[in-house]
Amino acid sequence: MTAELSISGPKTHWEVLDPLELALRIRLRAVRMVAPQGFGYLGQALSAAEQVAAVFARATPGLDRLVCSPGHYIIAPFAAATELGLLDEQIVSTYGQNGSPIEAIGTERSPIVDYTCGSLGQGLSAATGFVMSDRLRGSDARTYALVSDGEMEEGQLWEAAVFAAHHRLARLTVLLDANNSQVDGPVDSITTIEPIADKWAAFGWHVQDLDGHDIDAVSAALSAADAETERPSVLVCRTSTVHGLDCLPPDADGHFIKLPPDLATAAVEELTGKLEASRA
Amino acid sequence: MHEPPYLTELKPYGRALLDMGRRREEVLCLSGDLTRQCEIDLFQAELPGQFIHGGMAEANMMSMAGALARCGHIPFVHTFGVFATRRPYDQIANAIAYPNLPVRIIGFMPGVSTPGGPSHQAIDDVALMRALPNMTVIDLADAVEVAQVVDAIVDVPGPVYVRLKRGEIPVIFDDDHILSLDRAEVLVPGTDVALFASGMLLAAALGAARVLGEQGVSVSVINVPVIKPIDTATIQGAAAEAKVLITAENHSIIGGLGSAVAETVAEAGIGRPLRRIGLQDTFAEGSLSGPYLFEKYGLSTQNLIETAWTALGRTGPAPTAPAAAETGEYSPV
Numbered sequence: 001m002t003a004e005l006s007i008s009g010p011k012t013h014w015e016v017l018d019p020l021e022l023a024l025r026i027r028l029r030a031v032r033m034v035a036p037q038g039f040g041y042l043g044q045a046l047s048a049a050e051q052v053a054a055v056f057a058r059a060t061p062g063l064d065r066l067v068c069s070p071g072h073y074i075i076a077p078f079a080a081a082t083e084l085g086l087l088d089e090q091i092v093s094t095y096g097q098n099g100s101p102i103e104a105i106g107t108e109r110s111p112i113v114d115y116t117c118g119s120l121g122q123g124l125s126a127a128t129g130f131v132m133s134d135r136l137r138g139s140d141a142r143t144y145a146l147v148s149d150g151e152m153e154e155g156q157l158w159e160a161a162v163f164a165a166h167h168r169l170a171r172l173t174v175l176l177d178a179n180n181s182q183v184d185g186p187v188d189s190i191t192t193i194e195p196i197a198d199k200w201a202a203f204g205w206h207v208q209d210l211d212g213h214d215i216d217a218v219s220a221a222l223s224a225a226d227a228e229t230e231r232p233s234v235l236v237c238r239t240s241t242v243h244g245l246d247c248l249p250p251d252a253d254g255h256f257i258k259l260p261p262d263l264a265t266a267a268v269e270e271l272t273g274k275l276e277a278s279r280a
Numbered sequence: 281m282h283e284p285p286y287l288t289e290l291k292p293y294g295r296a297l298l299d300m301g302r303r304r305e306e307v308l309c310l311s312g313d314l315t316r317q318c319e320i321d322l323f324q325a326e327l328p329g330q331f332i333h334g335g336m337a338e339a340n341m342m343s344m345a346g347a348l349a350r351c352g353h354i355p356f357v358h359t360f361g362v363f364a365t366r367r368p369y370d371q372i373a374n375a376i377a378y379p380n381l382p383v384r385i386i387g388f389m390p391g392v393s394t395p396g397g398p399s400h401q402a403i404d405d406v407a408l409m410r411a412l413p414n415m416t417v418i419d420l421a422d423a424v425e426v427a428q429v430v431d432a433i434v435d436v437p438g439p440v441y442v443r444l445k446r447g448e449i450p451v452i453f454d455d456d457h458i459l460s461l462d463r464a465e466v467l468v469p470g471t472d473v474a475l476f477a478s479g480m481l482l483a484a485a486l487g488a489a490r491v492l493g494e495q496g497v498s499v500s501v502i503n504v505p506v507i508k509p510i511d512t513a514t515i516q517g518a519a520a521e522a523k524v525l526i527t528a529e530n531h532s533i534i535g536g537l538g539s540a541v542a543e544t545v546a547e548a549g550i551g552r553p554l555r556r557i558g559l560q561d562t563f564a565e566g567s568l569s570g571p572y573l574f575e576k577y578g579l580s581t582q583n584l585i586e587t588a589w590t591a592l593g594r595t596g597p598a599p600t601a602p603a604a605a606e607t608g609e610y611s612p613v
Contacts, residue, residue: 129347
């Protein structure tokens with residue numbers, strides 16, 4: 001989380017021309033990052049691609065902050081940053097390898113984001129800290145926090161949610177990746193976290209419940225969050241860990257996808273084709 | 281140094297933090313719903329713009345403090361020692377210690393200074409914090425050192441944990457005493473026993489040394505306010521000159537001062553019998569008064585005397601500590 005390499009670093013700049021295309025490129029890049037190992041956190045990128053693409057399209061470079069609460073999702077910001085020229089392709093190609101600075105689960109060394117942590121449920125608290133600091137300093141920055149639905153099982157998330165609403169941290173936007181997936185299986189088979197939207201609303205948040213793979217819907221919801229001046233906002237993004245990659249077998253484990261060489265080749269072909277089609 | 285009975289002071293920490301907050305606007309004061317108990321009610325009243333109430337939510341408070349420190353603030357986080365360490369341990373590890381951020385964690389009510397029972401008695405906080413890389417760990421009880429600790433730690437580059445007694449703080453040192461984060465201090469020289477003490481056990485150590493000295497036992501007393509990084513040179517020097525080593529702390533004998541001294545002397549190859557005064561790998565209990573617990577769990581001046589006496593192989597009854605050698609008020613919560 002080196003400041004000069006984070007999206008809020010004063011020298012950081014990028015431009016997103018087409019968020020839909022960026023989401024496709026995030027998927028393709030993530031496949032290429034995971035392929036050398038044959039397994040990895042590809043499902044997180046497939047699930048969050050549109051959210052991450054929309055945030056990069058919306059955020060003010062060199063000012064706004066990005067928190068990636070579940071460190072396992074760091075592949076998605078890394079993939080986006082690579083496609084936007086913020087990260088060196090050679091370095092990113094070492095993702096998850098021994099000695100690589102680009103670790104598979106986000107750490108303090110992880111570039112691009114302002115905060116990430118492999119111990120789950122902590123990112124929203126960090127995000128509230130950033131927003132409190134920006135308020136104390138009179139900064140107009142916005143903090144985007146990518147949070148996963150499984151993290152709603154951690155008590156700390158609700159501590160942070162109470163705090164943020166009490167302090168009216170309207171410069172905080174949470175993208176809640178509601179993919180109904182955690183290590184042991186579907187979230188709803190382990191704990192009932194629904195009604196998600198009602199819970200956040202009851203805590204005093206501005207809530208939008210939407211299709212997290214509809215890039216226009218995510219972008220519009222981010223705009224609506226920007227317009228909110230009294231409450232922190234949460235986008236409950238309904239997603240899937242296997243979205244946008246049809247070649248995956250139906251029983252793929254979304255938390256930790258296996259990608260043997262033949263499947264990796266098929267995935268690259270499929271996504272390259274979709275990318276070409278989107279440009280046509 | 282003053283002689284007992286020691287005079288006491290109230291809120292030396294709270295006054296020092298307020299003074300620092302007035303001088304440095306980057307200093308923030310965070311409270312976990314124990315504002316008066318942690319002496320920061322004054323700060324809240326005088327500098328509300330630098331005060332953040334975290335509520336009864338320690339995990340969030342620690343993670344938030346880490347983020348604030350990333351932005352250039354210097355957060356001082358306040359709650360009781362138990363809630364400051366056990367409860368948000370993972371948050372301190374990941375959001376504060378690992379990124380080596382200048383968060384100051386102030387844990388009040390160390391060890392059995394409270395009769396509030398095991399839920400309120402921080403008997404393992406030093407051990408927990410000492411195990412975290414980058415963390416500085418400090419245990420104070422004298423009002424002169426407490427008044428200096430805010431200035432001493434404000435610009436430490438990494439995180440600091442300070443455990444502080446509540447209520448009346450004895451004044452042991454003279455006004456010109458200087459708290460050092462680098463050096464332990466040999467307060468009394470001696471050649472039979474080296475008695476290493478931190479925090480609330482310092483007064484008892486000095487009292488024990490006095491009584492033993494009257495019986496011809498030469499005891500050195502070493503004040504070790506900084507448990508980590510520990511001053512190995514002073515500890516090894518004092519240990520090498522003594523026949524028997526004793527550590528005394530208001531904490532479990534596992535992981536705190538006793539362990540730190542044992543590691544230090546063993547690594548230097550200094551072979552001496554070592555006795556560790558502290559909670560003997562046990563939880564304590566709730567009670568009416570703190571002094572009862574100090575007595576029951578072996579943290580008394582008398583127990584220090586007897587431990588030294590038997591460790592030296594002296595025969596006959598050990599000398600007796602004068603009554604009420606210890607000072608202090610123990611506030612129940």
